[in-house]
Amino acid sequence: xxxxxxxxxxxxxxxxxxxxxxxxxxxxxxxxxxxxxxxxxxxxxxxxxxxxxxxxxxxxxxxxxxxxxxx
Numbered sequence: 001x002x003x004x005x006x007x008x009x010x011x012x013x014x015x016x017x018x019x020x021x022x023x024x025x026x027x028x029x030x031x032x033x034x035x036x037x038x039x040x041x042x043x044x045x046x047x048x049x050x051x052x053x054x055x056x057x058x059x060x061x062x063x064x065x066x067x068x069x070x071x
Contacts, residue, residue, distance in 0.1 A: 019054065048063060
């Protein structure tokens with residue numbers, strides 16, 4: 001309901017839906033991830049990659065930096 005108070009906000013989530021479209025199209029290929037934890041891991045990685053893309057970052061470089069900081 002916040003979008004009614006602010007003209008800059010819209011009641012749609014097209015940006016989010018467009019970002020996950022490749023994942024949705026490929027879900028048949030990923031249906032059998034091996035285990036529930038494997039599915040959760042692929043979901044987490046995909047989320048990191050799409051966040052990097054959304055922020056205008058190179059996903060490969062972003063993942064290298066993030067994963068190296070975990071070491």
